[in-house]
Amino acid sequence: MTESAPNSTGSVYLSKRFTRRLRRRRGREHLLRAAGVGAVMIAIGMLAVLFTSIVLQGDSAFLQTRIALEVDFDLETLGVDSAEREALEDGSYRTLLHQALYDRFGRPEARAARDQLTAMVSDEAVYRLRDRVLNDPNLIGQTQRIWMPAASEVDLIAKGVVPRDLPEADRLVSDRVLGWMGQLREAGDLKTVFNTDFFIRTDSREPEVAGIRGAIVGSALMLLVTLVTALPVGLAAAVYLEEFAPKNRWTELIDVNIRNLAAVPSILFGLLGLAVFVRLFGMPRSTPLVGGLVLALLVLPTIIIAARAAIQAVPPSLREAAQELGASRMQTTFLTVLPNALPGILTGTIISMAEALGETAPLLMIGMVAFIAEMPTDFNDPAAPLPVLVYLWSTSPERGFFEKTAAAILVLLAFLLVMNALAVWLRMRTQKRG
Amino acid sequence: MSPQTALLLALLLASLGFVAGYRRAWSVAGSRKPLHSLPRDHGLWVLLCMLLPALAFTVLGLAVEGPLIDWLLYQGLPESLRESEERSLLLSRLGNIAAGGQVFGDVSAAEQAAADRLSAMHRWSDWLIGGGAIALAFGGGLFALPRINHRFRARNRSERIILALLLLASTIAILTTAGVVFSLLSEALRFFAAVNPLDFFFGLKWSPQTAIRAGQVGAEGAFGVVPVLLGTLLIASIALLVAVPIGLLSAIWMVEFAPSRIRSTAKPIIEVLAGVPTVVYGFFAAVTVGPAISDLGQALGLEVSSESALAAGSVMGIMIIPYMSSLADDVIASVPQRLRDGAMMLGATQGETLFRVVLPAALPGLLSAVVLSASRALGETMIVVMAAGLFANLTLNPLESVTTVTVQITTALTGDQPFDSPTTLSAFALGLTLFFITLALNLFALRVMERWRERYD
Numbered sequence: 001m002t003e004s005a006p007n008s009t010g011s012v013y014l015s016k017r018f019t020r021r022l023r024r025r026r027g028r029e030h031l032l033r034a035a036g037v038g039a040v041m042i043a044i045g046m047l048a049v050l051f052t053s054i055v056l057q058g059d060s061a062f063l064q065t066r067i068a069l070e071v072d073f074d075l076e077t078l079g080v081d082s083a084e085r086e087a088l089e090d091g092s093y094r095t096l097l098h099q100a101l102y103d104r105f106g107r108p109e110a111r112a113a114r115d116q117l118t119a120m121v122s123d124e125a126v127y128r129l130r131d132r133v134l135n136d137p138n139l140i141g142q143t144q145r146i147w148m149p150a151a152s153e154v155d156l157i158a159k160g161v162v163p164r165d166l167p168e169a170d171r172l173v174s175d176r177v178l179g180w181m182g183q184l185r186e187a188g189d190l191k192t193v194f195n196t197d198f199f200i201r202t203d204s205r206e207p208e209v210a211g212i213r214g215a216i217v218g219s220a221l222m223l224l225v226t227l228v229t230a231l232p233v234g235l236a237a238a239v240y241l242e243e244f245a246p247k248n249r250w251t252e253l254i255d256v257n258i259r260n261l262a263a264v265p266s267i268l269f270g271l272l273g274l275a276v277f278v279r280l281f282g283m284p285r286s287t288p289l290v291g292g293l294v295l296a297l298l299v300l301p302t303i304i305i306a307a308r309a310a311i312q313a314v315p316p317s318l319r320e321a322a323q324e325l326g327a328s329r330m331q332t333t334f335l336t337v338l339p340n341a342l343p344g345i346l347t348g349t350i351i352s353m354a355e356a357l358g359e360t361a362p363l364l365m366i367g368m369v370a371f372i373a374e375m376p377t378d379f380n381d382p383a384a385p386l387p388v389l390v391y392l393w394s395t396s397p398e399r400g401f402f403e404k405t406a407a408a409i410l411v412l413l414a415f416l417l418v419m420n421a422l423a424v425w426l427r428m429r430t431q432k433r434g
Numbered sequence: 435m436s437p438q439t440a441l442l443l444a445l446l447l448a449s450l451g452f453v454a455g456y457r458r459a460w461s462v463a464g465s466r467k468p469l470h471s472l473p474r475d476h477g478l479w480v481l482l483c484m485l486l487p488a489l490a491f492t493v494l495g496l497a498v499e500g501p502l503i504d505w506l507l508y509q510g511l512p513e514s515l516r517e518s519e520e521r522s523l524l525l526s527r528l529g530n531i532a533a534g535g536q537v538f539g540d541v542s543a544a545e546q547a548a549a550d551r552l553s554a555m556h557r558w559s560d561w562l563i564g565g566g567a568i569a570l571a572f573g574g575g576l577f578a579l580p581r582i583n584h585r586f587r588a589r590n591r592s593e594r595i596i597l598a599l600l601l602l603a604s605t606i607a608i609l610t611t612a613g614v615v616f617s618l619l620s621e622a623l624r625f626f627a628a629v630n631p632l633d634f635f636f637g638l639k640w641s642p643q644t645a646i647r648a649g650q651v652g653a654e655g656a657f658g659v660v661p662v663l664l665g666t667l668l669i670a671s672i673a674l675l676v677a678v679p680i681g682l683l684s685a686i687w688m689v690e691f692a693p694s695r696i697r698s699t700a701k702p703i704i705e706v707l708a709g710v711p712t713v714v715y716g717f718f719a720a721v722t723v724g725p726a727i728s729d730l731g732q733a734l735g736l737e738v739s740s741e742s743a744l745a746a747g748s749v750m751g752i753m754i755i756p757y758m759s760s761l762a763d764d765v766i767a768s769v770p771q772r773l774r775d776g777a778m779m780l781g782a783t784q785g786e787t788l789f790r791v792v793l794p795a796a797l798p799g800l801l802s803a804v805v806l807s808a809s810r811a812l813g814e815t816m817i818v819v820m821a822a823g824l825f826a827n828l829t830l831n832p833l834e835s836v837t838t839v840t841v842q843i844t845t846a847l848t849g850d851q852p853f854d855s856p857t858t859l860s861a862f863a864l865g866l867t868l869f870f871i872t873l874a875l876n877l878f879a880l881r882v883m884e885r886w887r888e889r890y891d
Contacts, residue, residue, distance in 0.1 A: 026783070029783045029785040032788070036688075036691055039687065040687055043680050050718050054714070233606055236600045237606060239600055240603060244601075245604070254604055254605070254607055257607040259876070260876045263809055264813070264873075265809075265813020265814070265868060268618070271617060272613050275621060275862070281500055282500025300607070300610070301607065328593060330596060355709060358711025361816055364848055365844075391713050402721070409714050413714065420705075
């Protein structure tokens with residue numbers, strides 16, 4: 001601007017200085033675009049690394065190794081004198097299992113070898129043999145070929161999660177066990193199948209048979225509590241604030257409060273739940289009821305904000321038309337505004353439920369860190385929801401839980417993906433219509 | 435009868451009440467006596483009169499039930515039992531016996547008797563709450579039905595009740611904030627009764643293990659919050675160093691440069707990514723990034739802890755990228771188009787428009803996006819619980835292991851310390867500190883955002 005005006009415009013645009021500057025400006029422009037694309041690429045790349053690493057770590061947990069053994073249901077081995085049900089309940093099914101292994105491979109003389117042999121099959125097999133006999137006492141005296149889950153170490157080797165050419169000390173199982181595994185595989189008595197246990201069983205101390213069904217049920221119960229408490233309250237609050245609230249300091253205070261609560265760290269809601277629900281009201285710890293209430297408080301701001309936005313988006317002409325026809329404000333709100341805001345409210349609700357499903361920290365505060373093997377059936381049964389199970393498994397020292405953790409994460413992400421896709425689809429549909 | 439069944443019954447009764455009110459409204463109306471309100475408004479009025487008292491009674495009853503029964507039970511216990519154990523432990527033991535669960539040691543006759551009394555009281559209170567709820571529902575119906583006649587203003591009355599309910603619902607946010615402050619404050623005050631607040635806020639040493647047995651060696655416990663806060667700040671700064679540039683640049687590109695087709699697919703994807711649970715990132719940090727950074731450091735000849743602040747911080751940064759990016763996206767997108775048009779008219783390139791016009795205009799909004807991200811980073815729990823250290827280390831070296839406020843809260847409350855020990859209570863003092871720090875950040879961000887919005891609306 002300070003330069004003197006040029007005599008002829010053409011000469012300026014052709015001058016060396018001008019072209020140099022133009023080139024520099026364009027160069028900067030390209031640099032900026034490249035930086036932007038680079039940032040997006042980096043972000044996508046990092047997330048891709050995250051998901052690939054979890055998929056690679058978790059896919060093997062969907063497979064399970066099983067071993068078939070000829071089990072001779074012999075009263076003497078069981079240490080029982082009669083085939084009565086009561087007597088059978090006290091039988092030593094562990095001995096039965098060990099005997100089946102000895103029958104297959106011969107009883108090793110050295111104690112260490114014997115321990116290695118008997119540790120090849122999961123402890124869970126003992127209980128399954130017992131259940132089998134108690135369900136069908138006619139088995140006594142027969143010999144049956146039964147598939148049983150392999151122990152976690154054998155499972156990991158058989159699936160190739162732990163390579164078998166490691167030195168013996170790093171490999172989880174000894175050369176001897178590897179030899180037995182080879183024999184079993186040659187005879188067709190060792191197979192790797194889809195891990196149904198993972199989906200139909202509850203948590204267990206044995207990684208090879210631990211499952212997520214209890215956690216899924218726990219999460220579902222908890223989300224149900226969250227939904228039935230947070231949705232009506234959140235919706236009512238949004239309706240009041242958008243349609244009825246006078247513009248005064250009190251309303252403003254509520255508004256600021258909601259926005260702040262949406263950004264309060266989730267762990268503090270856990271402390272609130274511990275101090276108020278558990279200690280003050282004496283509600284039982286680590287139950288879906290308390291967890292659901294804490295999560296309801298946590299997602300309430302999200303629901304309110306989403307519902308308010310949806311209500312705001314309803315065109316004022318609809319309100320005016322309804323009132324013109326003689327509807328009261330309440331009738332206008334409930335018969336005209338809310339039905340039109342419904343898709344937006346639903347989208348917000350689904351997103352907030354997804355948020356609640358993935359939340360872990362506040363649940364740890366109210367005691368949801370316990371090992372729970374029973375299936376929760378009631379809102380007052382102790383439960384460990386899915387993300388808590390992920391956390392618990394990730395802190396387990398057993399090697400076998402590692403892949404299970406990643407697999408549980410995959411299931412959790414699948415649920416979230418479905419919920420979010422539903423929300424996005426709902427929103428796109430309404431946008432098209434509007 | 436459990437309170438749940440009673441509530442369901444009350445709901446059923448109230449629906450019948452709706453039908454009764456509806457029909458009664460029809461029957462009292464005639465050609466000379468037009469109804470003031472629609473029949474369904476009369477039905478609604480009966481329903482509200484029946485359901486609300488029952489609901490309120492049940493909720494109140496359930497809230498009071500626990501502490502009241504505990505108190506009654508404890509008052510009725512023989513001296514010998516009362517002295518044998520601490521109140522909360524004794525009560526939970528009796529609860530276990532009554533529920534038929536496993537308890538440690540033998541059950542004495544006195545304990546068994548008390549447990550039986552407890553079960554009886556629970557049965558009684560269930561009946562009382564359930565019966566009361568149903569009686570109230572009936573009473574509500576008897577109150578409401580006779581009032582229906584053609585002049586009765588049922589709509590105005592039920593609308594007033596509903597308005598009150600809506601108002602009540604809107605105060606829940608205030609109640610929640612009050613609840614957080616109250617619960618943190620009351621427990622934190624008990625903590626400060628045991629530990630000097632000055633030692634807490636200015637102490638340089640944090641080792642919260644207090645002696646469980648008297649005379650235990652080396653377990654006095656030191657509660658200086660400075661190293662914990664420093665660790666939190668360190669990890670949060672690393673997270674912001676990762677998240678702010680990447681999130682901001684990608685938001686800029688998405689708003690200003692990206693073709694609209696890419697933008698319309700990428701935006702929902704980013705929102706979905708913002709919903710990935712933090713426990714997932716925690717697992718990633720603990721098993722993939724932590725060891726990788728530590729191996730890399732070793733290859734370079736550096737001493738890197740496998741729980742380094744760098745690992746936890748950078749993964750937290752990855753977690754915050756979508757959050758930061760979608761906040762910044764909204765802010766940049768809401769800068770009025772006419773400002774851009776003006777700059778372009780004058781011959782500025784898109785980049786120049788961005789740096790000279792759009793970004794300066796968006797600055798307050800972007801600032802509040804950064805502050806909200808910071809508040810999120812400070813309060814993030816699962817990533818640091820899984821990938822950061824447990825021991826408070828007074829250091830700013832990102833390669834070392836540090837701890838954070840949230841980690842300390844979690845360890846204090848998931849450990850096996852008795853509830854009244856300073857270790858456990860320290861969680862609430864830490865929570866209070868965290869609450870006020872994030873509150874200040876959030877309020878600042880919200881206010882800046884508000885002012886900024888007003889300027890362009």
